[in-house]
Amino acid sequence: MTGRKEPRYVGKRVIKADALEKVTGAALFGADARLPGMLHGKVLRSPHPHARIRAIDCGKALELEGVKAVVTVADLPPFEEAKAAFGGELMIDQVHLRKLTIAHDKALFEGHAIAAVAATSPEVAEAALELIQVDYELLPVVENALDAMKEGAPLLHEDLYTDTLGERPKAPSNIASIIEGGWGDVDKGFAEADVVLEKSYETQMVHQGYIEPQACLASVDADGNVTVWVSTQGTFNAQRQLSALLMIPLHKLNVVPLEIGGGFGGKIYVMLETLAILLARKSGRPVKMVMTRAEVFRGTGPGSPAYIDVKIGAKRDGHLTACYAKMILDAGAFPGSPVAGAFMVGFAPYKMPHFKQEGYDVVTNKPRVQAYRAPGGTAVAFAVESALDQVAEALGIDPLELRRINAVEEGDLMTSGQKYNRIGLKQLLERVAQHPAWTQPSSGPNRGRGLALGAWQGAVLTTTAQVIANTDGTVTVVTGQVDVTGTRTTIQQMTAELLELPLELVKVNVVDTHSAPYTDLSAGSRTTYTMSVALKNGCQDLVAHMKRLAADLLSHPESKVRPEDVNYSNGRFWASRGSEQPSVSWREVAERSRTRGPLVGQGNSGRLPPAPTFAAHVADVEVDQETGKVRLLRYTCFQEVGKAINPQQVEGQMQGGAGQGIGWGLFEYYFYQQGKLLNPTFLDYRMPTALDLPMLDSVLVEVPASEGPFGARGVGEVPIVPPAAALANAIYRAVGVRMSRLPMTPENVYWALQEKGAGVTPRGHAPVSSSRGS
Amino acid sequence: MALRIPPRIPLRTTINGDPYELMVKPYQTLLEALRDEAGLTGTKEGCGNGNCGSCTVLFNGLPVNSCLVLAPEAQDGHIVTVEGLAKDGRLDPLQKAFSQHGALQCGICTPGFLMAARAILDSNPHPSEKVIRAGIAGNLCRCTGYDKIVRAIMAVARGEVD
Known part of the structure; x- marks a missing residue:
C-alpha cells in the first residue's frame, strides 16, 4: 500500500468479469x-x-x-x-x-x-x-398533471394533503407537495438583466426500456x-x-x-x-x-413527464443575473416524482447571483414513476439548455462561450446551496472548445449543430465490501452490491490495484442478503465512487491484519518484529527493523489463516461528500423539411469523469446514456388516451435502433474527485441529461424552429415548420396530452 | 372445471448439432421450447412479439425471432442458439470481439445480437457499417447505444479477431 504512481489496472480496458458468461448464454437472468x-x-x-x-x-x-x-x-x-x-x-x-x-x-x-x-x-x-x-x-380520469392541479379535479387520494412549508391545507389535493429553493432576489436579478427570456417546455412519460x-x-x-x-x-x-x-x-x-x-432506475x-x-x-x-x-x-415505473417554465436573465456581456424555473412533475398514481433531481440538475452548471425554483409533485392516473437515469435531469435540462441557447442568440454570443462565462468552479454554489468541492466543468468546456466536433463547421442545407450541458451531483449512501485473503494467496471480494453493468470488473481492478496483486488473483462475488452485510442499492451513479472508498478501507484493514501475522513470521526467538514495523508492497511483507528474514509473501501470510483465524478486511464507504459530474453533448443533425424527420449526422459526448477506472466501460455508460437521451428527445413517449396506454409494445414505443444512431464519440476529461483513492466519479447518469436539449438546439440551427415539446418526432417537427413558415395552425400535434396551448 | 389443453406433440429437431426429441405444446413457440423444454435458457425473451430481437436464433441458417416461430415448425430443422456458437471449446470470433470491445453491458440482448451478427457475416463476410447496422436493426439494446456492438462486428469482419 505504497501508493504506486503508475497504476497497473486502474485506467485500463480490462475485459468485463462477466463477459464470458454473457457471450456464451450461461449467465442466469431473472426469468432463467x-x-x-x-x-x-x-x-x-x-x-x-x-x-x-x-x-x-x-x-x-x-x-x-x-x-x-x-x-x-x-x-x-x-x-x-x-x-x-x-x-x-x-x-x-x-x-x-x-x-x-x-x-x-x-x-x-x-x-x-x-x-x-x-x-x-x-x-x-x-x-x-x-x-x-x-x-x-x-x-373520472386525471390524465395529466395540469388537469390534476385544477380546482375541482377528481381526487386520486382522498387523504392526500399538499405538503408545503406553509400551514396544512384544508382540502385534499392531487398536488402531493410544493417545494422551493434558491437564493437572492430573482426580481432584482431580472430587473438588472439586459435580456430576459421566458419560455415553457413539456416532456412526456417515457420508459427506461430495459430489455x-x-x-x-x-x-x-x-x-x-x-x-x-x-x-x-x-x-x-x-x-x-x-x-x-x-x-x-x-x-x-x-x-x-x-x-x-437492465434497470436504469426502474x-x-x-x-x-x-x-x-x-x-x-x-x-x-x-x-x-x-x-x-x-x-x-x-x-412498472416509467420516467416522469414534466411541464417546466424557465425564465433567465443575462447582462449584455453574457453573465447571468437571475434564473427561475417552475417545474410540475407527474408522479403517476402515488407521490414521489423526481422534483428533487430536477432541482439539483437544471441550473447546476451555472453561477447565478439570483436563483429560484418551484417544484410541484403531482399525482395522476398513470403508473407510479420510478427513477430513470438522472431522474428529473433530462426534462429540466431540455428546458434550461434550450432557453440558454436562445439567450446566447439574443445576446449574439456563441453558445459555448455563454456557458464558459457562467460555468461553476470549486467553491461556487450547487443548486442546494452547498459549495462545490473539486469539479472540472471549466476543463470540460475547454476540451469542447478545442475539439473538431465543435471547431469543424457544420455545413449544408437544413443542417445544424447543437450544444447542451448536463450535470449530476451523484448519490452517495452506504457501500460495503469484505476483502478476504484466501489460504492459497487469492483474494475474494464479497459484497451484496448488485452489479448493474460492470462493477464486478471495476471492483476487481481497484482491489488488485490497492492490494498490489495481480488482477487474476482477485475474484468478486456478488452474494445474497444472507451472505453479506448491508449495502445500499446500485443507483444514482454512486456505486463505483463509494465502492472505491469501501475497497480502500477494506484493503487497508486486510493488510493491517496480515501485517500482524507477517510480524510473527518475520520474528525469530531473539528479536520480535512489531506489526507497526512491517511494510507491504507488491505482494510481499518485510520488516523495516528487527528481522533477518528478508520478506514473506502474501500467500505465506494468507496461508496462516488456516490456524490464525479469518483474514477479512471490512470495507465501508462511510459518509462521503458527493462527487459531482458534468457532460457536454454536441449533436449535428439534418432535418427533412418535407417530413420533419431528424437525422443524426454526428454525435459527441464530452464528460468529466474524475478518473475512469475502466475507460471502455465509462465510454459504454456515456454512449448508452446518450442513446437513451436521444430516444427521449426524438422518438419515445407514452401515448395515452383517457388514461389508457395505446402503445405498450416496442414497435409503437419507438426506442432507437442501430439505424437511428451514428457512432457515439466519447471524450473523457479527468479531473479527480475530492475524495476516493483514485478520484473516480459516478459516470452513469449524466450522459442522459443533455441529449434532448442538444438535439433541440441543433434542430433550431438547421431549420429555425424552436421545439418546446418532446419528443421531436417527424410529426411534431413538421407542424413546427408549418407553423413557422406559413402560419398554419398546427393540428394533431403528437402527442396531445396536455391542455396547455402550444 | 378444467381448461381444455390440446395434447403435446413430438418435435424432432437438431439444436446446436445435437438431436433433440421434445414433447411440445402445439401452440408453444420455438423460444419457449428452447428455454422450457430443451433447457437452453441462453436465448432470451424481451418482448414476446418480435420487436426486440433478444430471442434471435438461426433456423436453417437464417436469423429468426424464435418467439414468432411455432415450435412444431422446427420439425426436422436445424437450430443454432447462443449455446452453440462456440465450437470444440473455441469461442466464435464474435463472442471474443463482443468481450474485447465492451459490446455488452447488462448482457440480456447479447445472445440475440450475436446470432444476428453471425447471420450477417455468414451471408456477407465483409459488410459495410451500414449493412451491419441494417442487419442488427431488429435487435434492441438499451445499454450501449450500439456503438461498441457495431465496432465489434466490424472488427470480426476485418479479420482482427481470430
Whole structure:
C-alpha cells in the first residue's frame, strides 16, 4: 500500500468479469431461475385507469383445475402503523408502496395489480385470471398533471394533503407537495438583466426500456423462511421493502440477486416479488412470475413527464443575473416524482447571483414513476439548455462561450446551496472548445449543430465490501452490491490495484442478503465512487491484519518484529527493523489463516461528500423539411469523469446514456388516451435502433474527485441529461424552429415548420396530452 | 372445471448439432421450447412479439425471432442458439470481439445480437457499417447505444479477431 504512481489496472480496458458468461448464454437472468415443483404466477391488472373496486370474486378461478392459489389485497398482512419510507432515488412511503403493489379500494392506473394467481402452468394461470370477477365503479380520469392541479379535479387520494412549508391545507389535493429553493432576489436579478427570456417546455412519460422484463422466483420453506430470486438494483433495498410489506423479519427473508437485464432506475421497488411470496406461502410451492412487455409498460415505473417554465436573465456581456424555473412533475398514481433531481440538475452548471425554483409533485392516473437515469435531469435540462441557447442568440454570443462565462468552479454554489468541492466543468468546456466536433463547421442545407450541458451531483449512501485473503494467496471480494453493468470488473481492478496483486488473483462475488452485510442499492451513479472508498478501507484493514501475522513470521526467538514495523508492497511483507528474514509473501501470510483465524478486511464507504459530474453533448443533425424527420449526422459526448477506472466501460455508460437521451428527445413517449396506454409494445414505443444512431464519440476529461483513492466519479447518469436539449438546439440551427415539446418526432417537427413558415395552425400535434396551448 | 389443453406433440429437431426429441405444446413457440423444454435458457425473451430481437436464433441458417416461430415448425430443422456458437471449446470470433470491445453491458440482448451478427457475416463476410447496422436493426439494446456492438462486428469482419 505504497501508493504506486503508475497504476497497473486502474485506467485500463480490462475485459468485463462477466463477459464470458454473457457471450456464451450461461449467465442466469431473472426469468432463467426455476425450481422443482414450481408454479407459474400471473397478475390480474385493472383495465381501467381510475375505478373503485366494489368487490372481487375469485371463486370460479379457484375451481379451475391446476389453480393452487389466488391472492388479493386481503392476503396482505394488516398494515402496521409505523411508517417507513423507501427509496433509493425516488422515495415512496410504505403505505403507498403497499397500495402500489396491489390495489386496495381503488385501481389508480391502467395496469394496477388487482389479484394474482399461481397455477401449474402459465396457460392455466392466465385462464384463471379471466375467471376472476371484479366489480368496478368507473371514476373520472386525471390524465395529466395540469388537469390534476385544477380546482375541482377528481381526487386520486382522498387523504392526500399538499405538503408545503406553509400551514396544512384544508382540502385534499392531487398536488402531493410544493417545494422551493434558491437564493437572492430573482426580481432584482431580472430587473438588472439586459435580456430576459421566458419560455415553457413539456416532456412526456417515457420508459427506461430495459430489455429484460421484471421476473422473480419465490420459495417459502416449512419454517416460513422465504427465498426470492430477483432481478433488482438493490437486494437489501428489496429485502427491506418486502419485510415491511409482508411483516417478515430480515433473517427469514433472503433476497438472491440474478443478473439484471437492465434497470436504469426502474428496478428499485419490489413489484412481483410481494405477490410471488404471498402465492408461494399460500400454495406451499415455489412460484415464478415474469412480466410480459405490455405489463412492463403499463405496470412498472416509467420516467416522469414534466411541464417546466424557465425564465433567465443575462447582462449584455453574457453573465447571468437571475434564473427561475417552475417545474410540475407527474408522479403517476402515488407521490414521489423526481422534483428533487430536477432541482439539483437544471441550473447546476451555472453561477447565478439570483436563483429560484418551484417544484410541484403531482399525482395522476398513470403508473407510479420510478427513477430513470438522472431522474428529473433530462426534462429540466431540455428546458434550461434550450432557453440558454436562445439567450446566447439574443445576446449574439456563441453558445459555448455563454456557458464558459457562467460555468461553476470549486467553491461556487450547487443548486442546494452547498459549495462545490473539486469539479472540472471549466476543463470540460475547454476540451469542447478545442475539439473538431465543435471547431469543424457544420455545413449544408437544413443542417445544424447543437450544444447542451448536463450535470449530476451523484448519490452517495452506504457501500460495503469484505476483502478476504484466501489460504492459497487469492483474494475474494464479497459484497451484496448488485452489479448493474460492470462493477464486478471495476471492483476487481481497484482491489488488485490497492492490494498490489495481480488482477487474476482477485475474484468478486456478488452474494445474497444472507451472505453479506448491508449495502445500499446500485443507483444514482454512486456505486463505483463509494465502492472505491469501501475497497480502500477494506484493503487497508486486510493488510493491517496480515501485517500482524507477517510480524510473527518475520520474528525469530531473539528479536520480535512489531506489526507497526512491517511494510507491504507488491505482494510481499518485510520488516523495516528487527528481522533477518528478508520478506514473506502474501500467500505465506494468507496461508496462516488456516490456524490464525479469518483474514477479512471490512470495507465501508462511510459518509462521503458527493462527487459531482458534468457532460457536454454536441449533436449535428439534418432535418427533412418535407417530413420533419431528424437525422443524426454526428454525435459527441464530452464528460468529466474524475478518473475512469475502466475507460471502455465509462465510454459504454456515456454512449448508452446518450442513446437513451436521444430516444427521449426524438422518438419515445407514452401515448395515452383517457388514461389508457395505446402503445405498450416496442414497435409503437419507438426506442432507437442501430439505424437511428451514428457512432457515439466519447471524450473523457479527468479531473479527480475530492475524495476516493483514485478520484473516480459516478459516470452513469449524466450522459442522459443533455441529449434532448442538444438535439433541440441543433434542430433550431438547421431549420429555425424552436421545439418546446418532446419528443421531436417527424410529426411534431413538421407542424413546427408549418407553423413557422406559413402560419398554419398546427393540428394533431403528437402527442396531445396536455391542455396547455402550444 | 378444467381448461381444455390440446395434447403435446413430438418435435424432432437438431439444436446446436445435437438431436433433440421434445414433447411440445402445439401452440408453444420455438423460444419457449428452447428455454422450457430443451433447457437452453441462453436465448432470451424481451418482448414476446418480435420487436426486440433478444430471442434471435438461426433456423436453417437464417436469423429468426424464435418467439414468432411455432415450435412444431422446427420439425426436422436445424437450430443454432447462443449455446452453440462456440465450437470444440473455441469461442466464435464474435463472442471474443463482443468481450474485447465492451459490446455488452447488462448482457440480456447479447445472445440475440450475436446470432444476428453471425447471420450477417455468414451471408456477407465483409459488410459495410451500414449493412451491419441494417442487419442488427431488429435487435434492441438499451445499454450501449450500439456503438461498441457495431465496432465489434466490424472488427470480426476485418479479420482482427481470430
